[in-house]
Amino acid sequence: MGCCNWRCGLITGAVFGALVAILGGVLIPVGDILIESVVETEAVIEPGTTAYDNWAAAGVVVYRQFWFFDVQNPIEVLNYGTSPVVIERGPYTYKTRYLPKDNIMFNPNMTVSFVLPLGAIFEPSMSAGSEEDKITSLNLAVAFHGLLETLIRMSNSSLFQRRTVKELLWGYHDPLLKSTLGLFAPYNGTFDGPYNVFTGKDDISKVGIIDRWKGEKKEKKTFHVAVFFSDASAFAPGLDKKKPLYFFSSDICRSVSASYERSYSLKDIEVYRYGLLPSTLASPIDNPDNRCFCRNFKTTKNCTMAGVLDLSSCQEGRPIYMSLPHFLHGSPSLLTDVLGLSPNEEHHSTYLDVEPNTGFTLKFAKRIQVNMMYGPSDKITVLKKVKDYTIFPLVWMNETAELDDQTADLFKEELVSRMEMLDIIQWVLLGTGTGIFVLCLVSYVVSRSNNSPKFQKWLQLPC
Incomplete structure (x- = not known):
């Protein structure tokens, strides 16, 4: 019964890892689309956008x-x-x-x-x-x-x-x-x-x-x-x-x-x-x-x-x-x-x-x-x-x-840092999910092998 629960846990972990990895993979194109949408909205020359505020004023x-x-x-x-x-x-x-x-x-x-x-x-x-x-x-x-x-x-x-x-x-x-x-x-x-x-x-x-x-x-x-x-x-x-x-x-x-x-x-x-x-x-x-x-x-x-x-x-x-x-x-x-x-x-x-x-x-x-x-x-x-x-x-x-430095800091805060954070989240999810999936899958295979008759007979052999 314990072994069954252990194997079920490994299967569940592998499925969870796969889902996390898939989420990280999906976020890469989806995140790019979201960023592109925000950038395009803020780049339009009309009152209220970042582009307009800089465009209309004297600026640098x-x-x-x-x-x-x-x-x-x-x-x-x-x-x-x-x-x-x-x-x-x-x-x-x-x-x-x-x-x-x-x-x-x-x-x-x-x-x-x-x-x-x-x-x-x-x-x-x-x-x-x-x-x-x-x-x-x-x-x-x-x-x-x-x-x-x-x-x-x-x-x-x-x-x-x-x-x-x-x-x-x-x-x-x-x-x-x-x-x-x-x-x-x-x-x-x-x-x-x-x-x-x-x-x-x-x-x-x-x-x-x-x-x-x-x-x-x-x-x-x-x-x-x-x-x-x-x-x-x-x-x-x-x-x-x-x-x-x-x-x-x-x-x-x-x-x-x-x-x-x-x-x-x-x-x-x-x-x-x-x-x-x-x-x-x-x-x-x-x-x-x-x-x-x-x-x-x-x-x-x-x-x-x-x-x-x-x-x-x-x-x-x-x-x-x-x-x-x-x-x-x-x-x-x-x-x-x-x-x-x-x-x-x-x-x-x-x-x-x-x-x-x-x-x-x-x-x-x-x-x-x-x-x-x-x-x-x-x-x-x-x-x-x-x-x-x-x-x-x-x-x-x-x-x-x-x-200038102030504008550069604002630019990095509003755009670059968000893009970098989203990129980190994407790859962390992809890497973590893939790691969990592989670890659980390998553990499951090893567990199944350990319980096979040949493996148990091999453990009983004299040194």
């Missing part, structure tokens, strides 16, 4: 660091047509994108419209000098080739000028054009947009995707706003390493794509790092999508030049060219036309660090360089010695942000 402060290219030989360039020699000056750091979104309005087509107020506050503690530091740089007015020689002479203008950091960035009164000129003028008190982005309420895969920018609808491409909660929308949850991410930058009036590079831990949170695809700034011959950014056959060597995009159509006709800092990934001629540049992948590349489950970008660095073109002219004295068309680097900037 974004900084823009500027490095200027200071010309060392302006006289030689003017008199003998030699190549400009530059040295890098900076960084000069400003706090930007610190204002919350404005004019937020939800639309019937599951989009939300808004504008991004723009402002810049100088941060002396993060800068290499003051806003009053002077830089010798290209004269923005003379770079416009349609100007008359008489105007240049009357205003005593030259190919190069010496201006303060503040003037070059945010504007100064130009005696030649009798108007305000500046690389980013006007900026303070203006806004970017309006934007229309999908909320993701009807389709979470569309969350943050731009429907319209400044009233223009994008039909041919999939666009994302340059991502960070204080800047714009997040990517759709559940990233696939094999698929590139698309995001939009209003600074260059276009979208770009980034591919997965590696995974690493950012403040104990696993993130995927995405970098710009090599084709982003390729010549139109190698990347036909860039053909619209090649408008001048002389300056781009019949559109064979890599590394620069002509943004004149997006910058009110100004001869602005965008590149990566120090012409990273650009044609070799860019580094011989202007001397003193040293492209470096680590310091000059653009990247996004994205948490894969939520699609939230937790850190980013957007690095771009602003260039202008000048070339030879028989009519303008200051350009007569110039031998060839030159794409001249004015300034490069690093727009960067990273979640």
